Amino acid sequence: DQQVKQNSPSLSVQEGRISILNCDYTNSMFDYFLWYKKYPAEGPTFLISISSIKDKNEDGRFTVFLNKSAKHLSLHIVPSQPGDSAVYFCAAAYNAGGTSYGKLTFGQGTILTVHP
Amino acid sequence: GAVVSQHPSWVICKSGTSVKIECRSLDFQATTMFWYRQFPKQSLMLMATSNEGSKATYEQGVEKDKFLINHASLTLSTLTVTSAHPEDSSFYICSARARSRNQPQHFGDGTRLSIL
Numbered sequence: 001d002q003q004v005k006q007n008s009p010s011l012s013v014q015e016g017r018i019s020i021l022n023c024d025y026t027n028s029m030f031d032y033f034l035w036y037k038k039y040p041a042e043g044p045t046f047l048i049s050i051s052s053i054k055d056k057n058e059d060g061r062f063t064v065f066l067n068k069s070a071k072h073l074s075l076h077i078v079p080s081q082p083g084d085s086a087v088y089f090c091a092a093a094y095n096a097g098g099t100s101y102g103k104l105t106f107g108q109g110t111i112l113t114v115h116p
Numbered sequence: 117g118a119v120v121s122q123h124p125s126w127v128i129c130k131s132g133t134s135v136k137i138e139c140r141s142l143d144f145q146a147t148t149m150f151w152y153r154q155f156p157k158q159s160l161m162l163m164a165t166s167n168e169g170s171k172a173t174y175e176q177g178v179e180k181d182k183f184l185i186n187h188a189s190l191t192l193s194t195l196t197v198t199s200a201h202p203e204d205s206s207f208y209i210c211s212a213r214a215r216s217r218n219q220p221q222h223f224g225d226g227t228r229l230s231i232l
Contacts, residue, residue, distance in 0.1 A: 034221075041207070041228065043122070043210075043211070043223030043226045044209075046222055049218070089159065102165075102219075103162060104162070106159045107159065
Protein backbone atom coordinates (compact mmCIF):
# COMPACT_ATOMS: atom_id res chain seq x y z
CA ASP A 1 0.00 0.00 0.00
CA GLN A 2 1.67 3.19 -1.22
CA GLN A 3 0.73 5.76 1.42
CA VAL A 4 2.61 8.60 -0.27
CA LYS A 5 2.38 8.94 -4.02
CA GLN A 6 4.05 11.13 -6.57
CA ASN A 7 2.14 10.37 -9.72
CA SER A 8 4.39 12.26 -12.12
CA PRO A 9 7.65 10.40 -12.70
CA SER A 10 9.15 13.38 -14.47
CA LEU A 11 8.68 17.08 -15.12
CA SER A 12 10.41 19.32 -17.65
CA VAL A 13 10.42 23.10 -17.21
CA GLN A 14 12.06 26.07 -18.89
CA GLU A 15 14.54 28.11 -16.88
CA GLY A 16 12.84 31.06 -15.16
CA ARG A 17 9.41 29.46 -15.14
CA ILE A 18 7.60 27.85 -12.23
CA SER A 19 8.07 24.17 -11.35
CA ILE A 20 5.16 22.53 -9.55
CA LEU A 21 5.72 19.10 -8.03
CA ASN A 22 2.76 17.25 -6.60
CA CYS A 23 2.30 14.64 -3.90
CA ASP A 24 -0.74 12.81 -2.53
CA TYR A 25 -1.09 10.83 0.66
CA THR A 26 -3.67 8.47 2.06
CA ASN A 27 -2.89 8.24 5.77
CA SER A 28 -4.81 10.97 7.63
CA MET A 29 -2.51 10.45 10.63
CA PHE A 30 0.38 12.16 8.83
CA ASP A 31 0.99 15.56 10.38
CA TYR A 32 4.40 16.60 9.11
CA PHE A 33 5.47 16.76 5.48
CA LEU A 34 8.83 17.34 3.87
CA TRP A 35 10.44 17.76 0.47
CA TYR A 36 13.90 16.46 -0.35
CA LYS A 37 16.11 16.89 -3.39
CA LYS A 38 18.40 14.08 -4.46
CA TYR A 39 21.21 13.67 -6.95
CA PRO A 40 22.37 10.21 -8.11
CA ALA A 41 24.68 8.41 -5.68
CA GLU A 42 24.08 11.02 -2.98
CA GLY A 43 21.80 11.19 0.04
CA PRO A 44 18.67 13.37 -0.08
CA THR A 45 19.03 17.03 0.85
CA PHE A 46 16.30 18.58 2.98
CA LEU A 47 14.53 21.47 1.23
CA ILE A 48 11.45 22.53 3.12
CA SER A 49 8.81 21.15 5.45
CA ILE A 50 5.32 21.96 6.65
CA SER A 51 3.34 21.02 9.70
CA SER A 52 -0.30 20.04 9.35
CA ILE A 53 -1.38 23.12 11.29
CA LYS A 54 -0.29 25.28 8.36
CA ASP A 55 -1.32 25.35 4.72
CA LYS A 56 1.70 27.18 3.33
CA ASN A 57 5.38 27.53 4.09
CA GLU A 58 7.84 29.58 2.09
CA ASP A 59 11.63 29.60 1.99
CA GLY A 60 13.23 31.67 -0.74
CA ARG A 61 12.35 30.21 -4.11
CA PHE A 62 10.62 27.21 -2.53
CA THR A 63 7.01 27.17 -1.31
CA VAL A 64 5.13 24.15 -0.04
CA PHE A 65 1.34 24.10 -0.01
CA LEU A 66 -0.72 21.64 2.01
CA ASN A 67 -4.38 20.84 1.36
CA LYS A 68 -5.40 18.54 4.19
CA SER A 69 -8.94 17.95 2.97
CA ALA A 70 -7.61 16.72 -0.36
CA LYS A 71 -4.60 15.01 1.26
CA HIS A 72 -2.40 16.78 -1.23
CA LEU A 73 0.77 18.80 -1.06
CA SER A 74 2.80 20.56 -3.68
CA LEU A 75 6.21 22.16 -4.01
CA HIS A 76 6.55 25.32 -6.08
CA ILE A 77 9.96 26.47 -7.27
CA VAL A 78 10.06 30.00 -8.67
CA PRO A 79 12.04 30.86 -10.69
CA SER A 80 13.36 27.48 -11.76
CA GLN A 81 17.07 27.20 -12.42
CA PRO A 82 19.09 24.52 -14.26
CA GLY A 83 20.77 23.66 -10.95
CA ASP A 84 17.37 22.60 -9.62
CA SER A 85 17.46 19.57 -11.94
CA ALA A 86 17.35 16.52 -9.65
CA VAL A 87 14.96 13.95 -8.22
CA TYR A 88 12.48 15.40 -5.75
CA PHE A 89 10.95 13.24 -3.04
CA CYS A 90 8.05 14.17 -0.84
CA ALA A 91 7.87 12.48 2.55
CA ALA A 92 5.36 12.31 5.36
CA ALA A 93 5.57 11.52 9.04
CA TYR A 94 3.29 11.35 12.04
CA ASN A 95 4.47 12.27 15.44
CA ALA A 96 2.72 9.51 17.30
CA GLY A 97 4.63 7.98 20.12
CA GLY A 98 6.47 4.72 20.18
CA THR A 99 8.29 3.22 17.23
CA SER A 100 6.46 5.33 14.64
CA TYR A 101 7.85 8.59 15.98
CA GLY A 102 9.59 10.55 13.25
CA LYS A 103 9.56 7.76 10.66
CA LEU A 104 9.32 9.06 7.13
CA THR A 105 7.28 7.52 4.35
CA PHE A 106 8.62 8.56 0.96
CA GLY A 107 6.95 8.99 -2.40
CA GLN A 108 8.50 7.45 -5.49
CA GLY A 109 10.17 10.67 -6.59
CA THR A 110 9.79 13.03 -9.55
CA ILE A 111 12.67 13.78 -11.88
CA LEU A 112 12.77 17.53 -12.51
CA THR A 113 14.68 18.81 -15.54
CA VAL A 114 15.10 22.55 -15.94
CA HIS A 115 16.19 23.55 -19.44
CA PRO A 116 18.31 26.67 -20.00
CA GLY B 117 22.70 23.49 7.93
CA ALA B 118 22.88 20.16 9.71
CA VAL B 119 25.52 17.78 8.46
CA VAL B 120 25.49 14.02 8.54
CA SER B 121 28.63 12.17 7.54
CA GLN B 122 28.49 8.61 6.24
CA HIS B 123 31.55 6.46 5.71
CA PRO B 124 32.69 4.72 3.58
CA SER B 125 31.09 6.03 0.42
CA TRP B 126 31.94 2.94 -1.63
CA VAL B 127 32.74 -0.63 -0.65
CA ILE B 128 33.60 -3.56 -2.89
CA CYS B 129 34.24 -6.86 -1.16
CA LYS B 130 34.02 -10.60 -1.50
CA SER B 131 30.98 -12.66 -0.62
CA GLY B 132 30.99 -13.72 3.04
CA THR B 133 32.67 -10.55 4.27
CA SER B 134 31.08 -8.40 6.97
CA VAL B 135 30.94 -4.69 6.22
CA LYS B 136 30.52 -1.86 8.71
CA ILE B 137 29.06 1.51 7.71
CA GLU B 138 29.30 4.52 10.02
CA CYS B 139 26.88 7.42 10.29
CA ARG B 140 27.80 10.53 12.27
CA SER B 141 25.89 13.68 13.01
CA LEU B 142 28.50 16.42 12.98
CA ASP B 143 26.79 19.45 14.47
CA PHE B 144 23.81 18.21 16.43
CA GLN B 145 22.86 15.45 18.81
CA ALA B 146 20.91 12.78 17.00
CA THR B 147 18.63 10.94 19.38
CA THR B 148 17.29 8.93 16.47
CA MET B 149 19.04 7.64 13.38
CA PHE B 150 17.49 5.78 10.49
CA TRP B 151 18.94 3.34 8.00
CA TYR B 152 17.57 3.11 4.48
CA ARG B 153 18.25 1.06 1.43
CA GLN B 154 17.66 2.21 -2.11
CA PHE B 155 17.43 -0.02 -5.16
CA PRO B 156 17.94 1.44 -8.65
CA LYS B 157 15.09 3.67 -9.78
CA GLN B 158 13.18 3.10 -6.55
CA SER B 159 12.43 5.17 -3.51
CA LEU B 160 14.19 4.88 -0.19
CA MET B 161 13.13 1.88 1.86
CA LEU B 162 13.41 2.22 5.62
CA MET B 163 15.27 -0.70 7.15
CA ALA B 164 15.45 0.22 10.80
CA THR B 165 15.14 2.99 13.37
CA SER B 166 17.92 3.39 15.87
CA ASN B 167 17.51 5.24 19.16
CA GLU B 168 20.55 6.10 21.23
CA GLY B 169 21.13 3.62 24.01
CA SER B 170 18.41 1.18 23.02
CA LYS B 171 17.87 -1.63 20.56
CA ALA B 172 17.03 -0.80 16.98
CA THR B 173 13.52 -1.28 15.65
CA TYR B 174 13.52 -3.17 12.37
CA GLU B 175 10.95 -2.89 9.62
CA GLN B 176 9.04 -5.94 8.55
CA GLY B 177 11.09 -8.24 6.37
CA VAL B 178 14.48 -6.88 7.45
CA GLU B 179 16.68 -9.49 9.13
CA LYS B 180 18.05 -8.06 12.36
CA ASP B 181 20.77 -10.72 12.55
CA LYS B 182 21.87 -9.81 9.05
CA PHE B 183 21.88 -6.06 9.53
CA LEU B 184 23.32 -5.25 12.95
CA ILE B 185 22.76 -1.72 14.17
CA ASN B 186 24.52 -0.03 17.04
CA HIS B 187 23.75 3.49 18.27
CA ALA B 188 26.27 3.90 21.04
CA SER B 189 26.30 7.67 21.27
CA LEU B 190 24.25 10.70 20.30
CA THR B 191 26.45 11.30 17.26
CA LEU B 192 27.25 7.82 15.94
CA SER B 193 25.30 4.87 14.60
CA THR B 194 26.76 1.92 12.73
CA LEU B 195 25.22 -0.63 10.38
CA THR B 196 27.06 -3.92 9.94
CA VAL B 197 26.05 -6.13 7.04
CA THR B 198 27.10 -9.55 8.25
CA SER B 199 28.30 -12.27 5.87
CA ALA B 200 27.33 -10.15 2.89
CA HIS B 201 26.19 -11.81 -0.33
CA PRO B 202 25.65 -10.39 -3.83
CA GLU B 203 21.95 -9.81 -3.14
CA ASP B 204 22.97 -7.39 -0.37
CA SER B 205 24.57 -5.13 -2.97
CA SER B 206 22.72 -1.83 -2.79
CA PHE B 207 22.90 1.84 -1.84
CA TYR B 208 22.61 2.28 1.92
CA ILE B 209 21.76 5.69 3.37
CA CYS B 210 21.56 6.85 6.94
CA SER B 211 19.75 9.83 8.37
CA ALA B 212 19.70 11.55 11.72
CA ARG B 213 17.26 13.79 13.50
CA ALA B 214 17.30 15.76 16.70
CA ARG B 215 14.90 15.15 19.55
CA SER B 216 12.60 18.14 19.06
CA ARG B 217 9.20 17.69 17.47
CA ASN B 218 8.90 18.29 13.74
CA GLN B 219 12.59 18.21 13.04
CA PRO B 220 13.61 17.02 9.56
CA GLN B 221 15.82 14.05 9.03
CA HIS B 222 19.19 14.97 7.58
CA PHE B 223 20.80 12.40 5.35
CA GLY B 224 24.31 11.19 4.77
CA ASP B 225 25.63 10.81 1.24
CA GLY B 226 25.10 7.06 1.20
CA THR B 227 27.31 4.00 0.83
CA ARG B 228 27.43 2.02 -2.39
CA LEU B 229 27.96 -1.62 -1.38
CA SER B 230 29.02 -4.09 -4.07
CA ILE B 231 29.47 -7.73 -3.11
CA LEU B 232 31.34 -9.88 -5.62
